[in-house]
Amino acid sequence: MSDNIYDVIIIGAGPGGMTAAVYTSRANLKTLLIERGVPGGQLQNTEEIENFPSYSHISGPDLAQNMFEHALKFGAEYEQANVQDIADEGNIKVVYTDNQTYKAKSIIIATGTKYKKLGIPGEEEFSGRGVSWCAVCDGAFFKEKELVVVGGGDSAVEESIFLTKFAKKVTVLHRRDRFRAQPILVERMLKNDKIEIVYDTLVNEIIGENKVSGVLLENVKTGETKTFSTDGVFEYIGMNPVSDFVKNLAITDEEGWIVTDDRMKTDIPGIYAIGDIRKEAVRQVVTATGDGCVAAIEVQHYVENLNAQLAESLS
Template sequence: MLEKELVIVGGGPAGYAAGLYAARADINGVLIERGMPGGQAAATEWIENYPGFPGGIGGIDLALKMDEQARSFGLEIMTADVEKIEKQGAEFMVTTGQDTIKAKTIIFACGSKPQFLGVQGESKFHGRGVSYCATCDGAFFRDKTVAVVGGGDAAVEEALFLTKFAAKVYIIHRRGELRATKVIQKRALANEKIDFVWHAVVDDVLGDNQVEAVRIKDVRTGELSQLAVDGVFIYVGTSANSDLVKDLVETDSRGYILANEKMETSVPGLYVAGDVRQKTLRQVVTAVADGAIAAMEIEKYLASLED
Protein backbone atom coordinates (compact mmCIF):
# COMPACT_ATOMS: atom_id res chain seq x y z
CA MET A 1 0.00 0.00 0.00
CA LEU A 2 1.24 3.46 -0.90
CA GLU A 3 0.91 6.41 1.47
CA LYS A 4 0.62 9.99 0.24
CA GLU A 5 -0.23 13.37 1.64
CA LEU A 6 -2.30 14.13 -1.46
CA VAL A 7 -3.96 12.24 -4.29
CA ILE A 8 -5.19 14.27 -7.25
CA VAL A 9 -7.84 12.39 -9.22
CA GLY A 10 -8.05 13.65 -12.78
CA GLY A 11 -5.46 14.93 -15.24
CA GLY A 12 -7.21 17.85 -16.87
CA PRO A 13 -6.13 21.49 -16.47
CA ALA A 14 -7.48 21.61 -12.89
CA GLY A 15 -5.59 18.49 -11.88
CA TYR A 16 -2.35 19.59 -13.49
CA ALA A 17 -2.50 23.06 -11.96
CA ALA A 18 -3.12 21.47 -8.57
CA GLY A 19 -0.23 19.09 -9.12
CA LEU A 20 2.11 21.88 -10.17
CA TYR A 21 1.33 23.98 -7.09
CA ALA A 22 1.44 20.96 -4.78
CA ALA A 23 4.81 19.84 -6.12
CA ARG A 24 6.25 23.34 -5.72
CA ALA A 25 4.99 23.32 -2.12
CA ASP A 26 6.84 20.03 -1.53
CA ILE A 27 3.63 18.12 -0.83
CA ASN A 28 4.07 14.38 -1.21
CA GLY A 29 1.39 13.74 -3.81
CA VAL A 30 0.43 11.83 -6.91
CA LEU A 31 -1.82 12.68 -9.82
CA ILE A 32 -3.87 9.81 -11.23
CA GLU A 33 -5.20 10.02 -14.77
CA ARG A 34 -6.70 7.12 -16.67
CA GLY A 35 -5.90 8.37 -20.18
CA MET A 36 -3.98 11.07 -21.97
CA PRO A 37 -3.36 14.36 -20.16
CA GLY A 38 -5.64 17.32 -20.64
CA GLY A 39 -9.18 16.05 -20.23
CA GLN A 40 -11.72 17.94 -22.35
CA ALA A 41 -9.13 20.61 -23.11
CA ALA A 42 -7.09 18.03 -25.02
CA ALA A 43 -10.19 17.19 -27.06
CA THR A 44 -10.54 20.84 -28.11
CA GLU A 45 -8.89 21.40 -31.47
CA TRP A 46 -7.78 24.98 -30.88
CA ILE A 47 -7.84 27.15 -27.74
CA GLU A 48 -7.68 30.90 -28.32
CA ASN A 49 -8.80 32.28 -24.97
CA TYR A 50 -6.12 30.96 -22.62
CA PRO A 51 -3.74 33.77 -21.62
CA GLY A 52 -0.16 33.67 -22.81
CA PHE A 53 -0.69 32.16 -26.26
CA PRO A 54 -1.31 34.90 -28.85
CA GLY A 55 -2.90 33.25 -31.86
CA GLY A 56 -4.04 30.30 -29.77
CA ILE A 57 -2.71 26.81 -29.10
CA GLY A 58 -3.90 23.31 -29.86
CA GLY A 59 -5.68 21.64 -26.98
CA ILE A 60 -3.34 18.64 -27.05
CA ASP A 61 -0.28 20.91 -27.20
CA LEU A 62 -1.46 22.88 -24.16
CA ALA A 63 -2.12 19.67 -22.23
CA LEU A 64 1.34 18.31 -23.02
CA LYS A 65 2.95 21.57 -21.90
CA MET A 66 1.06 21.36 -18.61
CA ASP A 67 2.23 17.78 -18.17
CA GLU A 68 5.84 18.71 -18.92
CA GLN A 69 5.79 21.67 -16.54
CA ALA A 70 4.25 19.72 -13.66
CA ARG A 71 6.73 16.89 -14.08
CA SER A 72 9.61 19.38 -14.09
CA PHE A 73 8.73 20.24 -10.49
CA GLY A 74 8.70 16.57 -9.52
CA LEU A 75 5.00 15.75 -9.67
CA GLU A 76 4.43 12.00 -9.66
CA ILE A 77 1.88 10.95 -12.29
CA MET A 78 0.21 7.56 -12.38
CA THR A 79 -1.78 6.20 -15.30
CA ALA A 80 -4.59 4.13 -13.79
CA ASP A 81 -8.33 3.86 -13.35
CA VAL A 82 -9.54 4.96 -9.94
CA GLU A 83 -12.12 2.37 -8.94
CA LYS A 84 -13.10 3.52 -5.46
CA ILE A 85 -12.58 6.36 -2.99
CA GLU A 86 -13.42 5.67 0.64
CA LYS A 87 -13.13 7.70 3.83
CA GLN A 88 -11.56 5.79 6.70
CA GLY A 89 -11.32 7.89 9.82
CA ALA A 90 -9.44 11.08 8.99
CA GLU A 91 -7.85 9.57 5.88
CA PHE A 92 -8.90 8.32 2.45
CA MET A 93 -8.35 5.04 0.66
CA VAL A 94 -8.01 5.38 -3.11
CA THR A 95 -8.26 2.07 -4.93
CA THR A 96 -6.97 1.72 -8.48
CA GLY A 97 -6.57 -1.29 -10.72
CA GLN A 98 -2.92 -1.35 -9.67
CA ASP A 99 -2.74 -0.48 -5.99
CA THR A 100 -4.41 1.09 -2.97
CA ILE A 101 -3.21 4.49 -1.79
CA LYS A 102 -3.75 5.87 1.69
CA ALA A 103 -4.06 9.64 1.48
CA LYS A 104 -4.46 12.46 3.96
CA THR A 105 -6.16 14.65 1.34
CA ILE A 106 -7.75 14.43 -2.08
CA ILE A 107 -8.32 16.91 -4.89
CA PHE A 108 -11.13 15.56 -7.03
CA ALA A 109 -10.83 16.99 -10.54
CA CYS A 110 -12.64 14.57 -12.83
CA GLY A 111 -14.48 17.21 -14.86
CA SER A 112 -17.81 16.93 -16.62
CA LYS A 113 -19.01 15.68 -19.95
CA PRO A 114 -21.61 16.94 -22.40
CA GLN A 115 -24.68 14.88 -23.00
CA PHE A 116 -24.68 13.69 -26.58
CA LEU A 117 -27.54 13.58 -29.02
CA GLY A 118 -26.51 10.10 -30.07
CA VAL A 119 -27.31 10.67 -33.75
CA GLN A 120 -25.48 9.63 -36.88
CA GLY A 121 -22.56 11.91 -37.70
CA GLU A 122 -22.24 13.48 -34.26
CA SER A 123 -19.08 11.68 -33.17
CA LYS A 124 -17.67 11.63 -36.71
CA PHE A 125 -17.66 15.42 -36.92
CA HIS A 126 -16.66 16.15 -33.32
CA GLY A 127 -14.01 18.86 -33.68
CA ARG A 128 -14.89 19.30 -37.36
CA GLY A 129 -18.05 21.31 -36.98
CA VAL A 130 -19.73 19.61 -34.02
CA SER A 131 -19.01 21.42 -30.77
CA TYR A 132 -20.31 21.58 -27.22
CA CYS A 133 -18.72 24.93 -26.31
CA ALA A 134 -19.45 28.18 -28.13
CA THR A 135 -16.99 30.07 -25.93
CA CYS A 136 -14.27 27.67 -27.04
CA ASP A 137 -15.08 27.37 -30.74
CA GLY A 138 -17.39 30.23 -31.74
CA ALA A 139 -14.66 32.36 -33.33
CA PHE A 140 -13.98 29.61 -35.89
CA PHE A 141 -17.41 30.26 -37.41
CA ARG A 142 -17.05 33.93 -38.28
CA ASP A 143 -19.48 34.90 -41.06
CA LYS A 144 -20.76 31.33 -41.27
CA THR A 145 -24.08 29.63 -40.53
CA VAL A 146 -24.46 27.49 -37.42
CA ALA A 147 -27.17 25.60 -35.58
CA VAL A 148 -27.66 25.43 -31.83
CA VAL A 149 -29.54 22.41 -30.52
CA GLY A 150 -31.49 22.98 -27.31
CA GLY A 151 -33.86 25.46 -25.72
CA GLY A 152 -32.63 26.01 -22.17
CA ASP A 153 -30.56 28.82 -20.72
CA ALA A 154 -27.22 27.42 -21.87
CA ALA A 155 -28.39 26.86 -25.43
CA VAL A 156 -29.93 30.29 -25.86
CA GLU A 157 -27.09 32.14 -24.13
CA GLU A 158 -24.58 30.37 -26.36
CA ALA A 159 -26.68 31.15 -29.43
CA LEU A 160 -26.56 34.84 -28.49
CA PHE A 161 -22.80 34.57 -28.01
CA LEU A 162 -22.43 32.98 -31.44
CA THR A 163 -24.13 35.96 -33.11
CA LYS A 164 -20.92 37.88 -32.41
CA PHE A 165 -19.25 35.74 -35.04
CA ALA A 166 -21.73 33.84 -37.20
CA ALA A 167 -23.80 35.40 -39.96
CA LYS A 168 -26.80 33.23 -39.07
CA VAL A 169 -27.70 31.14 -36.04
CA TYR A 170 -30.55 28.61 -36.04
CA ILE A 171 -31.92 27.41 -32.72
CA ILE A 172 -33.39 23.93 -33.14
CA HIS A 173 -35.78 23.02 -30.35
CA ARG A 174 -38.12 20.08 -29.94
CA ARG A 175 -40.84 22.26 -28.39
CA GLY A 176 -42.79 25.25 -29.67
CA GLU A 177 -41.30 27.62 -27.10
CA LEU A 178 -38.02 28.03 -25.30
CA ARG A 179 -37.31 26.81 -21.79
CA ALA A 180 -34.79 29.58 -21.11
CA THR A 181 -35.56 32.36 -18.67
CA LYS A 182 -37.72 35.15 -20.08
CA VAL A 183 -35.06 37.83 -20.23
CA ILE A 184 -32.78 35.57 -22.27
CA GLN A 185 -35.66 34.56 -24.51
CA LYS A 186 -36.45 38.20 -25.25
CA ARG A 187 -32.89 38.89 -26.30
CA ALA A 188 -32.86 35.89 -28.62
CA LEU A 189 -36.25 36.62 -30.15
CA ALA A 190 -35.19 40.21 -30.82
CA ASN A 191 -31.87 39.25 -32.42
CA GLU A 192 -32.14 39.43 -36.19
CA LYS A 193 -29.33 36.93 -36.66
CA ILE A 194 -31.27 34.17 -34.89
CA ASP A 195 -33.95 32.05 -36.55
CA PHE A 196 -35.91 29.32 -34.79
CA VAL A 197 -36.71 25.82 -35.95
CA TRP A 198 -39.55 24.72 -33.67
CA HIS A 199 -40.88 21.23 -32.94
CA ALA A 200 -37.75 19.69 -34.44
CA VAL A 201 -34.89 17.39 -33.50
CA VAL A 202 -31.62 16.67 -35.28
CA ASP A 203 -31.78 13.29 -36.97
CA ASP A 204 -28.37 13.26 -38.67
CA VAL A 205 -25.25 15.41 -39.08
CA LEU A 206 -24.17 15.48 -42.68
CA GLY A 207 -21.00 16.33 -44.55
CA ASP A 208 -17.83 15.06 -46.16
CA ASN A 209 -14.78 16.21 -44.21
CA GLN A 210 -16.63 18.95 -42.32
CA VAL A 211 -20.21 19.59 -41.25
CA GLU A 212 -22.26 20.75 -44.22
CA ALA A 213 -25.84 20.27 -43.05
CA VAL A 214 -28.13 18.68 -40.49
CA ARG A 215 -31.16 16.55 -41.21
CA ILE A 216 -34.02 17.52 -38.94
CA LYS A 217 -37.26 15.78 -38.11
CA ASP A 218 -40.55 17.42 -37.21
CA VAL A 219 -41.57 15.74 -33.95
CA ARG A 220 -45.27 16.24 -34.76
CA THR A 221 -45.38 14.85 -38.29
CA GLY A 222 -42.14 12.89 -38.64
CA GLU A 223 -41.33 14.89 -41.78
CA LEU A 224 -37.62 15.10 -42.59
CA SER A 225 -35.87 18.14 -44.03
CA GLN A 226 -32.32 19.36 -44.46
CA LEU A 227 -30.75 22.55 -43.13
CA ALA A 228 -27.43 23.79 -44.52
CA VAL A 229 -25.04 24.78 -41.72
CA ASP A 230 -21.29 24.97 -41.18
CA GLY A 231 -21.40 23.98 -37.54
CA VAL A 232 -23.61 22.43 -34.87
CA PHE A 233 -23.45 23.42 -31.21
CA ILE A 234 -25.18 20.92 -28.93
CA TYR A 235 -26.64 21.95 -25.57
CA VAL A 236 -28.90 19.23 -24.31
CA GLY A 237 -27.25 19.15 -20.90
CA THR A 238 -24.02 18.18 -19.17
CA SER A 239 -23.30 15.70 -16.44
CA ALA A 240 -20.65 15.77 -13.74
CA ASN A 241 -18.12 12.96 -13.48
CA SER A 242 -18.75 12.73 -9.74
CA ASP A 243 -19.82 9.10 -9.34
CA LEU A 244 -16.69 8.16 -7.36
CA VAL A 245 -17.52 10.59 -4.55
CA LYS A 246 -21.26 11.16 -4.89
CA ASP A 247 -21.93 9.20 -1.69
CA LEU A 248 -19.31 11.19 0.24
CA VAL A 249 -19.85 14.84 -0.66
CA GLU A 250 -22.77 17.18 -1.14
CA THR A 251 -23.80 17.75 -4.76
CA ASP A 252 -26.49 19.65 -6.59
CA SER A 253 -29.33 17.98 -8.47
CA ARG A 254 -27.11 17.38 -11.52
CA GLY A 255 -24.26 15.83 -9.58
CA TYR A 256 -21.95 18.86 -9.51
CA ILE A 257 -20.00 19.00 -6.27
CA LEU A 258 -20.72 21.84 -3.87
CA ALA A 259 -17.68 23.67 -2.53
CA ASN A 260 -16.72 27.05 -1.12
CA GLU A 261 -14.19 29.46 -2.62
CA LYS A 262 -11.41 27.52 -0.92
CA MET A 263 -12.51 24.44 -2.91
CA GLU A 264 -13.47 22.69 0.34
CA THR A 265 -16.28 20.16 0.04
CA SER A 266 -18.54 18.96 2.84
CA VAL A 267 -15.88 16.37 3.75
CA PRO A 268 -12.74 17.64 5.55
CA GLY A 269 -9.66 16.87 3.49
CA LEU A 270 -11.56 16.35 0.25
CA TYR A 271 -11.24 19.27 -2.14
CA VAL A 272 -12.67 19.75 -5.63
CA ALA A 273 -11.42 21.63 -8.68
CA GLY A 274 -12.50 22.25 -12.25
CA ASP A 275 -15.62 21.44 -14.21
CA VAL A 276 -16.96 18.89 -11.71
CA ARG A 277 -17.50 21.73 -9.24
CA GLN A 278 -20.76 23.70 -9.23
CA LYS A 279 -19.77 27.00 -10.83
CA THR A 280 -20.90 29.59 -13.36
CA LEU A 281 -18.09 29.29 -15.93
CA ARG A 282 -16.34 26.13 -17.06
CA GLN A 283 -13.20 27.07 -18.97
CA VAL A 284 -9.52 26.10 -18.87
CA VAL A 285 -8.67 29.35 -17.12
CA THR A 286 -11.18 28.77 -14.31
CA ALA A 287 -10.13 25.14 -13.95
CA VAL A 288 -6.47 26.00 -13.38
CA ALA A 289 -7.49 28.67 -10.87
CA ASP A 290 -9.51 26.08 -8.94
CA GLY A 291 -6.58 23.68 -8.95
CA ALA A 292 -4.11 26.27 -7.68
CA ILE A 293 -6.46 27.33 -4.87
CA ALA A 294 -7.14 23.74 -3.83
CA ALA A 295 -3.43 22.90 -3.63
CA MET A 296 -2.62 25.96 -1.54
CA GLU A 297 -5.51 25.27 0.81
CA ILE A 298 -4.31 21.69 1.20
CA GLU A 299 -0.87 22.97 2.19
CA LYS A 300 -2.57 24.87 5.04
CA TYR A 301 -4.77 21.88 5.92
CA LEU A 302 -1.77 19.53 6.16
CA ALA A 303 0.04 22.03 8.36
CA SER A 304 -2.97 22.18 10.69
CA LEU A 305 -2.83 18.40 11.14
CA GLU A 306 0.67 18.76 12.57
CA ASP A 307 -0.26 21.48 15.08
Protein backbone atom coordinates in the same frame (compact mmCIF):
# COMPACT_ATOMS: atom_id res chain seq x y z
CA MET B 1 2.53 7.11 8.45
CA SER B 2 4.30 4.90 5.92
CA ASP B 3 6.13 6.25 2.87
CA ASN B 4 3.59 4.75 0.46
CA ILE B 5 0.94 7.21 1.61
CA TYR B 6 0.74 10.33 -0.56
CA ASP B 7 0.22 13.77 0.88
CA VAL B 8 -2.30 14.43 -1.87
CA ILE B 9 -3.89 12.52 -4.72
CA ILE B 10 -5.27 14.68 -7.52
CA ILE B 11 -7.95 12.92 -9.55
CA GLY B 12 -8.20 14.38 -13.03
CA ALA B 13 -5.47 15.92 -15.20
CA GLY B 14 -7.38 18.81 -16.72
CA PRO B 15 -6.18 22.41 -16.34
CA GLY B 16 -7.26 22.56 -12.69
CA GLY B 17 -5.74 19.26 -11.68
CA MET B 18 -2.47 19.95 -13.45
CA THR B 19 -2.20 23.40 -11.85
CA ALA B 20 -2.82 21.88 -8.44
CA ALA B 21 -0.04 19.35 -9.10
CA VAL B 22 2.41 22.16 -9.88
CA TYR B 23 1.64 23.88 -6.58
CA THR B 24 1.56 20.81 -4.33
CA SER B 25 4.70 19.19 -5.73
CA ARG B 26 6.54 22.52 -5.67
CA ALA B 27 5.61 22.72 -1.97
CA ASN B 28 7.34 19.32 -1.51
CA LEU B 29 4.10 17.44 -0.95
CA LYS B 30 4.19 13.86 -2.16
CA THR B 31 1.75 14.15 -5.07
CA LEU B 32 0.03 11.63 -7.32
CA LEU B 33 -1.91 12.79 -10.38
CA ILE B 34 -4.41 10.24 -11.73
CA GLU B 35 -6.12 10.61 -15.11
CA ARG B 36 -8.40 8.10 -16.82
CA GLY B 37 -7.76 9.43 -20.34
CA VAL B 38 -5.34 11.79 -22.04
CA PRO B 39 -4.07 14.66 -19.86
CA GLY B 40 -5.82 17.90 -20.69
CA GLY B 41 -9.48 17.00 -20.29
CA GLN B 42 -11.72 19.10 -22.53
CA LEU B 43 -8.65 20.94 -23.83
CA GLN B 44 -7.99 17.89 -26.00
CA ASN B 45 -11.33 18.52 -27.74
CA THR B 46 -10.76 22.26 -28.25
CA GLU B 47 -9.18 23.38 -31.49
CA GLU B 48 -8.43 26.97 -30.53
CA ILE B 49 -7.84 28.82 -27.24
CA GLU B 50 -7.85 32.63 -27.42
CA ASN B 51 -8.56 33.70 -23.84
CA PHE B 52 -5.84 32.09 -21.73
CA PRO B 53 -3.36 34.71 -20.44
CA SER B 54 -0.05 34.91 -22.35
CA TYR B 55 -1.46 33.00 -25.35
CA SER B 56 -3.32 35.04 -27.94
CA HIS B 57 -3.76 31.79 -29.83
CA ILE B 58 -2.88 28.19 -28.96
CA SER B 59 -4.51 24.87 -29.72
CA GLY B 60 -6.13 23.01 -26.85
CA PRO B 61 -3.88 19.92 -27.21
CA ASP B 62 -0.74 22.11 -27.25
CA LEU B 63 -1.80 23.96 -24.11
CA ALA B 64 -2.61 20.63 -22.46
CA GLN B 65 0.86 19.26 -23.27
CA ASN B 66 2.56 22.38 -21.88
CA MET B 67 0.53 22.12 -18.68
CA PHE B 68 1.23 18.41 -18.31
CA GLU B 69 4.99 18.85 -18.62
CA HIS B 70 4.83 21.65 -16.06
CA ALA B 71 2.70 19.52 -13.72
CA LEU B 72 5.43 16.87 -13.52
CA LYS B 73 8.38 19.28 -13.37
CA PHE B 74 8.59 19.41 -9.57
CA GLY B 75 8.25 15.68 -8.93
CA ALA B 76 4.55 14.87 -9.07
CA GLU B 77 3.90 11.24 -10.03
CA TYR B 78 1.42 10.33 -12.75
CA GLU B 79 -0.76 7.27 -13.29
CA GLN B 80 -3.34 6.55 -15.97
CA ALA B 81 -6.26 4.81 -14.29
CA ASN B 82 -10.00 5.01 -13.83
CA VAL B 83 -11.00 5.89 -10.26
CA GLN B 84 -13.96 3.79 -9.16
CA ASP B 85 -14.43 4.71 -5.50
CA ILE B 86 -13.07 6.78 -2.62
CA ALA B 87 -13.23 5.78 1.03
CA ASP B 88 -12.91 8.36 3.80
CA GLU B 89 -11.07 6.79 6.75
CA GLY B 90 -10.53 10.00 8.69
CA ASN B 91 -6.90 11.05 8.39
CA ILE B 92 -6.43 8.70 5.45
CA LYS B 93 -8.39 8.61 2.18
CA VAL B 94 -8.34 5.45 0.08
CA VAL B 95 -8.64 5.71 -3.70
CA TYR B 96 -9.70 2.60 -5.56
CA THR B 97 -8.92 2.45 -9.29
CA ASP B 98 -9.53 -0.23 -11.88
CA ASN B 99 -6.07 -1.69 -11.28
CA GLN B 100 -4.70 -0.50 -7.94
CA THR B 101 -5.44 1.06 -4.55
CA TYR B 102 -3.77 4.25 -3.30
CA LYS B 103 -3.76 6.05 0.04
CA ALA B 104 -3.40 9.75 0.74
CA LYS B 105 -3.83 12.32 3.49
CA SER B 106 -5.88 14.52 1.17
CA ILE B 107 -7.63 14.44 -2.21
CA ILE B 108 -8.35 17.03 -4.87
CA ILE B 109 -11.14 16.02 -7.27
CA ALA B 110 -10.78 17.56 -10.73
CA THR B 111 -12.63 15.14 -12.97
CA GLY B 112 -14.62 17.75 -14.87
CA THR B 113 -17.50 16.91 -17.16
CA LYS B 114 -18.62 14.71 -20.02
CA TYR B 115 -20.89 15.55 -22.93
CA LYS B 116 -24.63 15.21 -22.49
CA LYS B 117 -26.40 13.01 -24.99
CA LEU B 118 -29.69 13.59 -26.75
CA GLY B 119 -31.08 10.23 -25.67
CA ILE B 120 -32.83 9.63 -28.98
CA PRO B 121 -33.16 6.59 -31.28
CA GLY B 122 -30.09 6.04 -33.43
CA GLU B 123 -27.70 7.96 -31.19
CA GLU B 124 -25.92 4.98 -29.64
CA GLU B 125 -26.32 2.83 -32.75
CA PHE B 126 -24.45 5.32 -34.93
CA SER B 127 -21.86 6.44 -32.36
CA GLY B 128 -18.57 6.34 -34.25
CA ARG B 129 -20.45 5.87 -37.53
CA GLY B 130 -21.52 9.46 -38.04
CA VAL B 131 -22.43 10.57 -34.51
CA SER B 132 -19.68 12.40 -32.61
CA TRP B 133 -19.08 14.69 -29.65
CA CYS B 134 -15.62 15.84 -30.76
CA ALA B 135 -15.04 17.91 -33.88
CA VAL B 136 -11.28 18.03 -33.31
CA CYS B 137 -11.16 14.23 -33.10
CA ASP B 138 -13.48 13.37 -35.98
CA GLY B 139 -13.83 16.39 -38.23
CA ALA B 140 -11.19 15.23 -40.72
CA PHE B 141 -13.28 12.12 -41.50
CA PHE B 142 -15.96 14.33 -43.07
CA LYS B 143 -14.13 16.11 -45.87
CA GLU B 144 -16.58 17.61 -48.36
CA LYS B 145 -19.52 16.14 -46.44
CA GLU B 146 -22.66 17.83 -45.13
CA LEU B 147 -22.89 17.89 -41.34
CA VAL B 148 -25.29 18.81 -38.57
CA VAL B 149 -24.27 20.42 -35.27
CA VAL B 150 -26.83 20.30 -32.44
CA GLY B 151 -26.66 22.96 -29.75
CA GLY B 152 -26.55 26.67 -29.02
CA GLY B 153 -23.72 27.31 -26.55
CA ASP B 154 -20.04 28.16 -26.99
CA SER B 155 -19.02 24.63 -27.89
CA ALA B 156 -21.68 24.22 -30.58
CA VAL B 157 -20.75 27.53 -32.18
CA GLU B 158 -16.98 27.04 -31.96
CA GLU B 159 -17.09 23.50 -33.29
CA SER B 160 -19.44 24.37 -36.14
CA ILE B 161 -16.86 26.93 -37.30
CA PHE B 162 -14.05 24.39 -36.94
CA LEU B 163 -15.93 21.78 -38.96
CA THR B 164 -16.12 24.10 -41.97
CA LYS B 165 -12.41 23.43 -42.46
CA PHE B 166 -13.44 19.99 -43.70
CA ALA B 167 -17.16 19.91 -44.45
CA LYS B 168 -18.88 21.24 -47.53
CA LYS B 169 -21.73 22.56 -45.40
CA VAL B 170 -22.61 22.69 -41.68
CA THR B 171 -26.19 23.13 -40.48
CA VAL B 172 -26.55 24.24 -36.86
CA LEU B 173 -29.80 23.06 -35.25
CA HIS B 174 -30.86 24.99 -32.15
CA ARG B 175 -33.99 24.39 -30.11
CA ARG B 176 -34.34 28.07 -29.21
CA ASP B 177 -34.63 31.23 -31.31
CA ARG B 178 -31.34 32.72 -30.14
CA PHE B 179 -27.89 31.49 -29.15
CA ARG B 180 -26.56 31.59 -25.60
CA ALA B 181 -22.94 31.51 -26.84
CA GLN B 182 -20.60 34.49 -26.56
CA PRO B 183 -21.58 37.21 -29.06
CA ILE B 184 -18.11 37.29 -30.65
CA LEU B 185 -18.40 33.58 -31.46
CA VAL B 186 -21.94 33.90 -32.81
CA GLU B 187 -20.82 36.77 -35.03
CA ARG B 188 -18.05 34.65 -36.52
CA MET B 189 -20.44 31.79 -37.14
CA LEU B 190 -23.02 33.98 -38.85
CA LYS B 191 -20.35 35.37 -41.19
CA ASN B 192 -19.27 31.89 -42.30
CA ASP B 193 -20.74 31.12 -45.73
CA LYS B 194 -20.57 27.36 -45.10
CA ILE B 195 -22.86 27.53 -42.05
CA GLU B 196 -26.67 27.58 -42.07
CA ILE B 197 -28.73 28.11 -38.91
CA VAL B 198 -32.06 26.42 -38.20
CA TYR B 199 -33.78 27.76 -35.06
CA ASP B 200 -36.61 26.33 -32.91
CA THR B 201 -35.72 22.78 -33.91
CA LEU B 202 -35.34 19.48 -32.07
CA VAL B 203 -33.64 16.32 -33.31
CA ASN B 204 -35.96 13.40 -32.53
CA GLU B 205 -34.10 10.58 -34.26
CA ILE B 206 -30.88 9.81 -36.10
CA ILE B 207 -31.42 7.56 -39.11
CA GLY B 208 -29.33 5.50 -41.51
CA GLU B 209 -28.31 1.96 -42.32
CA ASN B 210 -24.61 1.26 -41.84
CA LYS B 211 -23.91 4.93 -41.11
CA VAL B 212 -25.79 8.19 -40.57
CA SER B 213 -27.82 9.37 -43.53
CA GLY B 214 -30.19 11.85 -41.88
CA VAL B 215 -32.06 13.18 -38.86
CA LEU B 216 -35.75 13.50 -38.04
CA LEU B 217 -36.47 17.10 -37.03
CA GLU B 218 -39.37 18.77 -35.23
CA ASN B 219 -40.17 22.47 -35.13
CA VAL B 220 -40.93 23.30 -31.49
CA LYS B 221 -43.36 26.09 -32.42
CA THR B 222 -45.38 24.49 -35.21
CA GLY B 223 -44.93 20.79 -34.40
CA GLU B 224 -43.99 20.14 -38.03
CA THR B 225 -41.64 17.20 -38.59
CA LYS B 226 -39.35 16.44 -41.51
CA THR B 227 -36.36 14.32 -42.47
CA PHE B 228 -33.14 16.21 -43.07
CA SER B 229 -30.26 14.55 -44.94
CA THR B 230 -26.79 14.68 -43.38
CA ASP B 231 -23.56 12.68 -43.32
CA GLY B 232 -22.83 13.29 -39.66
CA VAL B 233 -24.21 14.62 -36.38
CA PHE B 234 -22.07 16.49 -33.84
CA GLU B 235 -23.77 17.00 -30.47
CA TYR B 236 -23.03 19.93 -28.12
CA ILE B 237 -26.02 20.28 -25.79
CA GLY B 238 -24.27 20.69 -22.45
CA MET B 239 -22.26 18.75 -19.92
CA ASN B 240 -22.76 16.31 -17.05
CA PRO B 241 -20.43 16.02 -14.04
CA VAL B 242 -18.05 13.05 -13.84
CA SER B 243 -18.76 12.21 -10.22
CA ASP B 244 -20.23 8.70 -10.00
CA PHE B 245 -17.22 7.53 -7.99
CA VAL B 246 -18.01 9.92 -5.10
CA LYS B 247 -21.71 9.12 -4.70
CA ASN B 248 -21.06 7.32 -1.42
CA LEU B 249 -19.39 10.41 0.07
CA ALA B 250 -22.54 12.60 -0.04
CA ILE B 251 -20.66 15.68 -1.30
CA THR B 252 -22.71 16.29 -4.46
CA ASP B 253 -26.06 17.89 -5.18
CA GLU B 254 -28.93 15.95 -6.76
CA GLU B 255 -27.46 16.43 -10.25
CA GLY B 256 -24.00 15.18 -9.31
CA TRP B 257 -22.13 18.51 -9.07
CA ILE B 258 -19.73 18.63 -6.11
CA VAL B 259 -20.57 21.33 -3.57
CA THR B 260 -17.64 23.35 -2.16
CA ASP B 261 -17.00 26.61 -0.37
CA ASP B 262 -14.86 29.37 -1.87
CA ARG B 263 -11.72 27.61 -0.61
CA MET B 264 -12.61 24.48 -2.62
CA LYS B 265 -13.43 22.50 0.54
CA THR B 266 -16.15 19.87 0.50
CA ASP B 267 -18.04 18.78 3.62
CA ILE B 268 -15.35 16.14 4.25
CA PRO B 269 -12.10 17.45 5.78
CA GLY B 270 -9.19 16.74 3.46
CA ILE B 271 -11.29 16.39 0.31
CA TYR B 272 -11.43 19.27 -2.15
CA ALA B 273 -12.98 19.78 -5.58
CA ILE B 274 -11.96 22.16 -8.36
CA GLY B 275 -12.85 23.20 -11.88
CA ASP B 276 -15.85 22.14 -13.91
CA ILE B 277 -16.97 19.46 -11.43
CA ARG B 278 -17.90 22.16 -8.89
CA LYS B 279 -21.53 23.22 -8.60
CA GLU B 280 -20.73 26.94 -8.83
CA ALA B 281 -17.94 26.74 -11.42
CA VAL B 282 -17.68 29.29 -14.25
CA ARG B 283 -16.23 26.49 -16.42
CA GLN B 284 -13.39 28.26 -18.15
CA VAL B 285 -9.76 27.14 -18.40
CA VAL B 286 -8.49 30.13 -16.46
CA THR B 287 -10.96 29.67 -13.58
CA ALA B 288 -10.09 25.97 -13.33
CA THR B 289 -6.42 26.85 -12.94
CA GLY B 290 -7.34 29.40 -10.26
CA ASP B 291 -9.33 26.74 -8.42
CA GLY B 292 -6.31 24.44 -8.62
CA CYS B 293 -4.07 27.04 -7.02
CA VAL B 294 -6.53 27.71 -4.16
CA ALA B 295 -7.07 24.00 -3.43
CA ALA B 296 -3.33 23.26 -3.50
CA ILE B 297 -2.61 25.96 -0.93
CA GLU B 298 -5.46 24.71 1.26
CA VAL B 299 -4.09 21.16 0.99
CA GLN B 300 -0.65 22.37 2.03
CA HIS B 301 -2.10 23.90 5.22
CA TYR B 302 -4.27 20.84 5.86
CA VAL B 303 -1.38 18.38 5.54
CA GLU B 304 0.92 20.54 7.70
CA ASN B 305 -1.70 20.67 10.46
CA LEU B 306 -2.39 16.95 10.17
CA ASN B 307 1.31 16.11 10.42
CA ALA B 308 1.66 18.39 13.46
CA GLN B 309 -1.27 16.68 15.17
CA LEU B 310 0.15 13.25 14.50
CA ALA B 311 3.57 14.28 15.76
CA GLU B 312 2.03 15.68 18.92
CA SER B 313 0.06 12.50 19.53
CA LEU B 314 3.26 10.46 19.33
CA SER B 315 5.31 12.71 21.59
